[in-house]
Amino acid sequence: MPTMTLGTPGRVRHRCRDERRGYVGALDDLTKKAQDFVEENKDQIQEALNSEQAEDISDKVLGSVAAAAKKIVPEEHHDKIDEVHASIDKSIGTEP
16 A cells, blocks of 8 residues: 555555656656757767777677577567567668
8 A cells, every 4th residue: 555645634545646647747857868968969979979999899799688588489570580680680780
């Protein structure tokens, strides 16, 4: 049962509901800050995504994700996994 506290005399409010509002507000603030950061630094972010280091990291991560996916999906879907892997890989790093 949620903890209840007295706010305005004669009015009971639920603390957990108030805490959720606080969390949502904080999440909204964080989202806004992240959007502002991306907007202010989009040229540098694009450079980083098109770097050799990003290529190496993305190859390792995407390869691992593709291998894990192939272990859990039927073999008939492996070609689709390879297509998605190739599509994402083209978007990150230096290789076409």
